[in-house]
Amino acid sequence: MNMMTRAFGSMAFAAVAALTASAVQAEEFRLGLITPPPHIWTKAAEAFGAELAEASDGAHSVTVFPARQLGNEAEMLQQLQTGALDMAFMTVAEVSNRAPDFGAFYAPFLAQDIEHAGRILRSDTARGMLEQLPAEVGVVGVAYGMAGLRQIVARGEVNSADDLAGLKLRITPFDPILDFYNAIGAAPTPMPLPAVYDALANGQVDAIDMDAELIWVLKYFEQADTVVQSNHMMFPMVGLVSGRVWAQMSDEDRKLIGDLMAKHVDSTIDSYVEKEQGWLDQVRGAGTNYVEVDQAFFGDAVAEWNAIWAEKSSKLDALRQVADDTAE
Template sequence: MTFLSKLLATLAASIASATMLLASAATAHELRLGLITPPNHIWTKAAEDFGADLAEATDGAHTVTVFPAQQLGSEAEMMQQLQTGALDMAFLTVAEVSNRVPDFGAFYAPYLANDIGHAGRILQSDLAARMLEDLPAKAGVVGIGYGMAGLRQIVSKGEVQTAADLKGKKLRITPFKPILDFYNLLGAAPTPMPLPAVYDALANGQVNAIDMDAELIWKLKYFEQADTVIVSNHMMFPMVGLVSAKVWKDMSEEDRATITELMKKRLDECIATYIVKDQEWLDEVRGTDTAFIDVGPEFFGDVPAEWDKIWSEQSGVLGEMRDAAAASAE
């Protein structure tokens, strides 16, 4: 082989190698995942574990950087970023999804779930999976699967014996319509507020009570600023793993399948964790000096039925959701 031939062969090999590298770079993704929960929260840990799984499964071709604690904005802002493709992924409350797709408000029907295990079965039902299919067209996102937090409880300053004791109280809620309607019907003064502001607001009297799950009542020590914890288990609090539809359409079928498998695995583990841990956290709070009362649907009087009347007109699947929940009850 002449010198010129060798040179041409070397150049050809270099061009081929560079082409392969460029192709690889073009298909690699540095993905960003946002959520509102603090770094030590189970949702955040699930997101981080998913990122590690994806990097391992793709030999580092796809990585995920997790942004907890509203670093990328509120859930409404993150949803907008997902819709435009500015954000790749998010773990958002189903509450935020229901602001755009009202059918999802059915998950918040009062006493839909009998207990935390039942809540998990509802989220893993065929109906719940079918509802995700509407998200690309209606919300510009792809729904991978569901996670959840624990069932909702009420933490209050002052003694509470009946629902009448909550009337007029400024009660912190997650800002979405299903829970707003519930507390308006109860006669409280529901006050939307982001999670990072809750402890100080309860401490300084900006709010008199909060709607919260057992994990954060314990981990963020909300019980320290309360006189009564009302163990009501009155609502589920689902989460959904989302991918931007704009980002999704540019992914290969192989990447979509890998992301779906790995994210769904971590979301399912999230549900399983809450089924085990929710009661443990409540037991931890019960071990403090805070007063407890355990209540059922009768505590809220006609409010659950009135809520159903309102939401049967807004969510076309509420009746079907109640039927699916009844079918999965034990």
Template sequence: MKQTAKRAYGVVLASALALGSLTAATTATAKEFRLGLITPPPHTWTKAAKAFGDELKEASGGKHSVAVFPSRQLGNEAQMIQMLQSGSLDMAFLTIAEVSNRVPDFGAFYAPYLAKDIQSAARILRSDAAKDLLKTLPKKVGVVGVGYGMAGLRQIVSRDEVSSADDLKGKKLRITPFEPIKDFYNAVGVAPTPMPLPAVYDALANGQVDAIDMDVELIIKLKYYDHAKTIVESNHMMFPMVGLVSAKVWKNLSKEERAQISDLMGKHLDGVINTYTELEGPWLAKMNALDVKVIKAGPAFFTSAIADWEKIWGDKAPALKKLREAAQ
């Protein structure tokens, strides 16, 4: 764990130096950092954020603390990135979705079946290829990337009976609003429908959407299966998260503070990866034990959609080749 944290710290320092001004001496002051997320309180990401804050407070002798704002309390991810850029938000645990909207190379993480299983997803996120992408964030987005976490692989929950991808065509399917997943589902033939997490349960219940793209943790914890006739266990896409610090906030931290924050945040981000590698299997077992039809689906289920996605993103996300190598 310590070696992982040290590697994460090295990535952060290399990224920070790209800002130029970050090497200037700074005066350390006590601060309560604000950290935003879109996930609800029971979610693994939110728990990790709170654990990071608790440990930072203890390690700093009470000098620094972290106020965690889950469930989009501070806005959606696009708004939180803007707040990070302005320095009005200190930190965030965000899906890579919004980052990929600004740096298309991050879209490579969403290649269908890039990760063969949850262990493969972990290898990708811990790879040098993934860490190299973090180094581009200070200049391109105005944020410092500390490290990666993830959610489980993606599944499809449908209000209706599903036996093939044809049964999904024309259906309104809830997605996280970002281009790589939208392009994938457009290729499948559904109507991708962006929707924030807090609205998903009711939307599935009242038919505002016909299906949802979701990780197994939230399928179980938020009981999306209550309004489903079919769950497609497809594991078709990994869903990474990135821990970010505002570059404007970062440059005003001392060297020691940067080391402490990156070390502890990196530790808890890596702990998120460990959590999913350990619990994905048990969660899938629970999902398969539900009183809901569960069908298994592999790449062939999506017919030509995967090749269509590759035509769009192969050139837009050149990091894809190196990430594929890391997945092996």
């Protein structure tokens, strides 16, 4: 893929090579993710493993561990850093906890729609940001994927952002989304994905921040009174290889593994572009109160987030320029 050729051509491999490599080259790779088996990310990981085994004539295999079997993302990132885990498909959210520049991807309303989000992630600016990862995080990023745009599912009636004030609202635990819901006045509540359905059902949380796929597939709307289609934030994913594992690979294996992983990670963008509206339509038709809002719904919260992250990420202006250049 041309995008991978450019990304790998400029990546800081010297920083990776400086990491200590284990004595034996891994050929049976382990790949972790937090998503459940039916999820698009998990299916892409399995497809990557199958194609790698075929392309390497069985020399390499990938065992996929979905649904947090190897721990949460913070734990898996630590395993990548030590070489205990070979690969992961991971939210850019977790990466942003270690490399704050990546928090810029979560600028509210950076993307106009799901197609626009894909164009931002495929831009030269976005790919260039992967160069930071070997030195700053100890991993190699091969390409971006994504989940759908973020929506809000609430147990009560929601007619304005004021109705979210004080609500316990489930979030993915990372600073950009925490800052956004703090600005709204909600009570953001980190919670692992497997616990969300029951927590919403029993009132442990009042609302959740979620993408359309999981709202529909995992039936979160069944425990809600209101679904707010806000499209307020994109949610990128990145394919990662442990820096220690990468350092011990031959150039040939780096190219093979890098290209194939990038192909399948990138394919998730096309999957969400194709399917996002269908999930939203099915949720809308399920009978739950369905509200469509735009940026004005959130009042001053967007400007407050922008002010905070202008100080935290050096890439915010660059990604805004990309968003302007790729808007339709």
